[in-house]
Structure formats: C-alpha cells, structure tokens
Amino acid sequence: MRFLRHSLTGLFLMAVTLGLIVYAGSVLRDAVVARMTEEPRMPQARERVFAVNLVTATPETITPVLTAFGEIRSRRTLEIRAATTGTVVDLAEDFEDGAVVTRGQVLARIDPANAQSAFDRAGNDLRDAEVAARDAERAVAIARDTLAAAEEQAALQQRAYERQVDLRDRGVGSASAVESAELSVAASRQSVLSARNALAQAETRVETAANALTRSRIAQDEAQRDLDDTTIRAEFDGTLTGTTAVQGGLVSANEQLAQLVDAGALEVAFRVSTTQYARLLNDQGRLLQAPVRVTLDVQGIALTADGTITRDSAAVEQGQTGRRIFARLDTSRGLKPGDFVTVSITEPPLQDVVRLPATALDAAGTVLAITGEERLEPLQVSLLRRQGDDVLVRGKTLAGREIVAQRSPLLGAGIKVRPLRSEPPPRTEEPAETALVELTPERREKLKEFITSNDRLPDDIKTRILAQLDADRVPAAMIRRIESRMGG
CATH class of the missing domain: 2.40.30.170 (Efflux pump adaptor protein, beta barrel domain)
Known part of the structure; x- marks a missing residue:
C-alpha cells in the first residue's frame, strides 16, 4: 500500500509539472506573437533650448x-663739446650725471693761457693798426697842404711867365727871360703833379691802414671768442648726462664732455x-x-x-x-x-x-x-x-x-x-583712471614718506613718483595704488 501511495504521488507531481510547462510555453508564445504583431511606437522629439x-x-x-x-x-638735447684744446682747470661741483643746471651756469673751464696770449697779441696788433691809421690820416693832410702850396707856386710862375711874354711883346723884355719863365712854369707844374701823386699815395695808405685796422679788429674778436670758448656754460635749463670730463684732464677740440637734456x-x-x-x-x-x-x-x-x-x-x-x-x-x-x-x-x-x-x-x-x-x-x-x-x-x-x-x-x-x-x-561716481585730485598736506606727506621708505623701489622711480606727488593735482589711480600697498 505504501509503494502504491508513493507511486501515485509521483505521477501527480509529474502531471502538474508538465501542465505548468505547457502553460508557460503558451504564455511565452502569445507574448512573442503579440510583440511581433503590434506597431512600433516612436518617442516624441523635444526641441533643445x-x-x-x-x-x-x-x-x-x-x-x-x-x-x-x-x-x-x-x-x-645738446652735446656739450670742447671748442679748443687744453687742460680742464676748473669743473663745476655738480658736473655729473643727473645734475640739474641752469642757463648760463659755468660747467667747465679750459686752461685759457694760450687763448689769453693770442688775445693780447691781437690787442697789440690792433693798437699798431690804429697808430698806422692815424699816421696815414696825418700824411694825407700834409700831402693836401703840399699840393695846395705847389698849386699856388704854379699860379705865381704862370703869372710871371705871362708878364714876361707881355714885356717881350712891348719890346721891353728879352726872349731869354721868357724862356726862363716858361721853364719855371713847367717845373711848377711838375711839382703839382708830384704833390698830387703824393696825395694819392697818402690816401691809398689811409685805405690800406683802414683795412689793416679792420683785420686787426676781426682778429681781436676771434681771439676774444677763442678766449670765451675756454669757458663752457649751459645754454638752457636742463639735466646733464653722459659726463666724461674730469678736472686736470686734457681735452681735444670738438671732444664731447657731456650731454644737456631739457627735461x-x-x-x-x-x-x-x-x-x-x-x-x-x-x-x-x-x-x-x-x-x-x-x-x-x-x-x-x-x-x-x-x-x-x-x-x-x-x-x-x-x-x-x-x-x-x-x-x-x-x-x-x-x-x-x-x-x-x-x-x-x-x-x-x-x-x-x-x-x-x-x-x-x-x-x-x-x-x-x-x-x-x-x-x-x-x-x-x-x-x-x-x-x-x-x-x-x-x-x-x-x-x-x-x-x-x-x-x-x-x-x-x-x-x-x-x-x-x-x-x-548702477554707475558709481568713482574717479576715473585719468582723474586728478588734490591732496591735503597730511595725506601728501604720508604718501611721500611711504615711497621714500620703500626699499624695493629703485631710486630713479622714487624720484619720479615723488615729483608727481609734489604737483598740485595728482592722478587718482596712482593714489589708490599707493594706498592699497599701505593697507589704508
């Protein structure tokens, strides 16, 4: 009986299992058929924004x-050059790069001994020319007086000749007297010509002396310029750069000593x-x-x-x-x-x-x-x-x-x-980069003190910034940058 019960139970479970398998196959077949027969659905496209x-x-x-x-x-920009050759005997105390000079300030002096000697010689030559000119003028005056005396003597000789001719015509005079008077007239005429020649030579001497006097004056002016060129002055207000001259040094003509820049x-x-x-x-x-x-x-x-x-x-x-x-x-x-x-x-x-x-x-x-x-x-x-x-x-x-x-x-x-x-x-009323503002004395001194004490800034940059801070109106952008580094 036990064997029969177990056998019937096994058959029952096998029948149930086969039935479930058949049912599952039927469901799967129906799903595949339905999937294959239905129309595909496309998703609705959405525009990208x-x-x-x-x-x-x-x-x-x-x-x-x-x-x-x-x-x-x-x-x-002016190149300061030596106009003459010589030794630098005097040099301005501030003759150095970056020095500020004023117009007419003496920068250097070159030994003026040679130029002074040439000027003295030119002065002596001028005085000699003046003496020669005065002597020539006196010679002209004497030559004129000599010519006047010769002309008077010639006139007297002419009248004496005419008188002798008149006496001869009246039978009183002799022919020899007439000839002697005529020879005297010729000699007086020769004297007049000689006097005129002497006057012409004297006048020529005056002109020659005048030319020599002019040349002497020109030579003296040149010597004066050469003497003045030994002193080198600033032609305008400016700053020196590229200085090379030293006191006691020998310079040649046209040698550059420095440059003067008008800042x-x-x-x-x-x-x-x-x-x-x-x-x-x-x-x-x-x-x-x-x-x-x-x-x-x-x-x-x-x-x-x-x-x-x-x-x-x-x-x-x-x-x-x-x-x-x-x-x-x-x-x-x-x-x-x-x-x-x-x-x-x-x-x-x-x-x-x-x-x-x-x-x-x-x-x-x-x-x-x-x-x-x-x-x-x-x-x-x-x-x-x-x-x-x-x-x-x-x-x-x-x-x-x-x-x-x-x-x-x-x-x-x-x-x-x-x-x-x-x-x-909204726009703020902040000052623009190019705006200029006025500083109070306290604020100005505070900014200058900060720039002066800043060791990271080069000296030339400090000088430029301090120069702008000394102005009546200072760029607002620069003030903001400085104060941002000050922490204020």
Missing part, C-alpha cells in the same frame, strides 16, 4: 581711444598702422592735433602726462611699416627720455554706433539677435573699432535689438533660446 545672455543694442556717440606704445624723447621739453614717438593712421587724418588729409595721454606703469603705480600730436615722419623707415607719429607733452613730471610708455590717442567721435562685447561678433561680421518667438536671427554689421574687450559696430537694423553677448558653436540662425536679461549695474 539654449540659455543666452542678451545685451540691448543702443546707438550712441562714442569717442574711440587708440592705444599704441612709444618712447619718450627730448625735443632739445621740460619732452615728446613721445610712437608707431601706428596705416589703417590707424588714416583715422587720424582730417578731410584735407592733414594729421589731426589729437590729444594724447602717456602712461608709464611702474610696479602698479602709473606716471601720466598729457600732450598733443604735432607731426608725423616724412618717410617710412627702411624695414618698417605703418607711420611714426610725434606728440608734444604739456606736462612731463616724472618722465625721462628713453621711457617705454603706453600712448592713448583720442580719436574723433563716432555717431550712431553700438558698443557690444567682442564675443558677440563672429569672423563673418554678424551678430545674433533674438526674435519675438525667442529664436535667433543673424544680423550683418560693420566693425568700426575694437576697444579692449568691446567692439564698436554699426548696422541698419541693429538699433534696439537684443543681441547675444557670448556666441558659441551651438548657436545659429533659428535656434530656440531662453533669454537671460540682467539689469546693468
């Missing part, structure tokens, strides 16, 4: 600023491209007298000066391009010849132009504007200037449009975007 920053194109009148680099030069007559020479040069021309093709600002950045402290364009180079130097322009500086406090500076030139103002970020413009000269459906539309514009990170453009349909500030390769015509508009930050 990009977020963009927008700026409003507002036409305005903007004055562009052209930036270039140049070198400070002195408009008046108050500075100019800046800078080079611009031909395109930039064309922007600085007026309607007549002449160079504009545009204002410039020169900046020398010294370890974050800027030395500035204002000036005006005066001229440009007559020709393009060999191997160079563009144009070289010169600007005269009105104030040059702290600047020195040879400084490499940044030059900012104020160009003529441009009307109806739009300032945009440089990232808004592509290489094809187009910008992307947003439409009413928040899609992008390309606009063609003309690039007028580049001003740092901004560009100045002009377009017919640009006014009032919202422009994409930062372009990317993903943005193009017809792209759906999500605009990000931000209000422009």
Whole structure:
C-alpha cells in the first residue's frame, strides 16, 4: 500500500509539472506573437533650448581711444663739446650725471693761457693798426697842404711867365727871360703833379691802414671768442648726462664732455598702422592735433602726462611699416627720455554706433539677435573699432535689438533660446583712471614718506613718483595704488 501511495504521488507531481510547462510555453508564445504583431511606437522629439545672455543694442556717440606704445624723447638735447684744446682747470661741483643746471651756469673751464696770449697779441696788433691809421690820416693832410702850396707856386710862375711874354711883346723884355719863365712854369707844374701823386699815395695808405685796422679788429674778436670758448656754460635749463670730463684732464677740440637734456621739453614717438593712421587724418588729409595721454606703469603705480600730436615722419623707415607719429607733452613730471610708455590717442567721435562685447561678433561680421518667438536671427554689421574687450559696430537694423553677448558653436540662425536679461549695474561716481585730485598736506606727506621708505623701489622711480606727488593735482589711480600697498 505504501509503494502504491508513493507511486501515485509521483505521477501527480509529474502531471502538474508538465501542465505548468505547457502553460508557460503558451504564455511565452502569445507574448512573442503579440510583440511581433503590434506597431512600433516612436518617442516624441523635444526641441533643445539654449540659455543666452542678451545685451540691448543702443546707438550712441562714442569717442574711440587708440592705444599704441612709444618712447619718450627730448625735443632739445645738446652735446656739450670742447671748442679748443687744453687742460680742464676748473669743473663745476655738480658736473655729473643727473645734475640739474641752469642757463648760463659755468660747467667747465679750459686752461685759457694760450687763448689769453693770442688775445693780447691781437690787442697789440690792433693798437699798431690804429697808430698806422692815424699816421696815414696825418700824411694825407700834409700831402693836401703840399699840393695846395705847389698849386699856388704854379699860379705865381704862370703869372710871371705871362708878364714876361707881355714885356717881350712891348719890346721891353728879352726872349731869354721868357724862356726862363716858361721853364719855371713847367717845373711848377711838375711839382703839382708830384704833390698830387703824393696825395694819392697818402690816401691809398689811409685805405690800406683802414683795412689793416679792420683785420686787426676781426682778429681781436676771434681771439676774444677763442678766449670765451675756454669757458663752457649751459645754454638752457636742463639735466646733464653722459659726463666724461674730469678736472686736470686734457681735452681735444670738438671732444664731447657731456650731454644737456631739457627735461621740460619732452615728446613721445610712437608707431601706428596705416589703417590707424588714416583715422587720424582730417578731410584735407592733414594729421589731426589729437590729444594724447602717456602712461608709464611702474610696479602698479602709473606716471601720466598729457600732450598733443604735432607731426608725423616724412618717410617710412627702411624695414618698417605703418607711420611714426610725434606728440608734444604739456606736462612731463616724472618722465625721462628713453621711457617705454603706453600712448592713448583720442580719436574723433563716432555717431550712431553700438558698443557690444567682442564675443558677440563672429569672423563673418554678424551678430545674433533674438526674435519675438525667442529664436535667433543673424544680423550683418560693420566693425568700426575694437576697444579692449568691446567692439564698436554699426548696422541698419541693429538699433534696439537684443543681441547675444557670448556666441558659441551651438548657436545659429533659428535656434530656440531662453533669454537671460540682467539689469546693468548702477554707475558709481568713482574717479576715473585719468582723474586728478588734490591732496591735503597730511595725506601728501604720508604718501611721500611711504615711497621714500620703500626699499624695493629703485631710486630713479622714487624720484619720479615723488615729483608727481609734489604737483598740485595728482592722478587718482596712482593714489589708490599707493594706498592699497599701505593697507589704508
């Protein structure tokens, strides 16, 4: 009975297992059939939207600023040279590089012994010429008196001859007396001629003495100039540089002793491209007298000066391009010849132009504007200037449009975007980089004390900064930089 029960149980479990397998196969078959017979469903596509920053194109009148680099030069530099050969017997105490001298100040003296001797000899020769001139004038006077006496004697002899002729005609006189009288007349005439010749020679002697006197005076003037040339003076107010003379040293004629630089007559020479040069021309093709600002950045402290364009180079130097322009500086406090500076030139103002970020413009000269459906539309514009990170453009349909500030390769015509508009930050009344402010005595002394005690600054830079701090009005940017390093 137990065996039969176990056998029936096994058959029952086998039948259940087979039934489940058949049912599972049927379900799987129905699922495959249903999957194969149903239509495929495509997912619904969604348009991608990009977020963009927008700026409003507002036409305005903007004055562009052209930036270039140049070198400070002195408009008046004099080479101090020795005009004569000799030994330097006297030298100014401040005859050294960087010394400030005034006009007419004695800088050096060369041994004047030879020049003084030549001047004395010229003086003696002049006095001899004056004596000879006076003697010639006296000789002329004597020759004139001699000629007058000879003419009187000739007149007497002529009257005596005429009397003898008259006596002979009346039968009273003799022929021998007439002949003697005639010979006397001839001799008197010869005396007159001799006197005239002597007068002519005396007058010639006067002219010769006058010429000799003139030559003597010229020689004395030359000797005086040679004597004056032994004393070397400053021709104008300036600063000495390149000094080589020493007291007791022997110098030759035309040897350079130093250079005198007028630190108050500075100019800046800078080079611009031909395109930039064309922007600085007026309607007549002449160079504009545009204002410039020169900046020398010294370890974050800027030395500035204002000036005006005066001229440009007559020709393009060999191997160079563009144009070289010169600007005269009105104030040059702290600047020195040879400084490499940044030059900012104020160009003529441009009307109806739009300032945009440089990232808004592509290489094809187009910008992307947003439409009413928040899609992008390309606009063609003309690039007028580049001003740092901004560009100045002009377009017919640009006014009032919202422009994409930062372009990317993903943005193009017809792209759906999500605009990000931000209000422009309020303008603060902070002083500009070029503003000048007045300092109180306490603040001025505090700044000067900090600069003087700063061991990291070279002496020449300290001198320039202190020179600018001594001015009535000081650049605000320089004050901010100094005070930021002071911690105040």
